[in-house]
Amino acid sequence: MKQLLTCLALAGLAAPAFADVKGPGGKVIDCYCTDKTGSRVELGEYICLQVDGQMFTAQCQMSLNVPMWRKTQDGCLSSSLPQQSQPALDAGSVDS
Secondary structure (H helix, E strand, O other): OHHHHHHHHHHHHOOOOOOOEEOHHHOEEOOEEEOOOOOEEEOOOEEEEEEOOEEEEEEEEEEOOEEEEEEEEEEOOOOOOOOOOOOOOOHHHOOO
């Protein structure tokens, strides 16, 4: 918690939004978001969020010196493909 508060207090000292935040003495302060399980998500990364029954893609960004989730699009991409019991193409009709 102390690290997060330090991040919040010192993030305004960084010029670009995605630059490292440096505290007194030049020490780099890690700023990051967390997912619903508390796992660390780096600035600039995208995840699928579900809030109030709606799913959307969000990116971890800095806003007003605070790491936060910004909605980038409705819905989420999925890597799972629908399973088919039959092939979509009859390979016997393909001329080799």
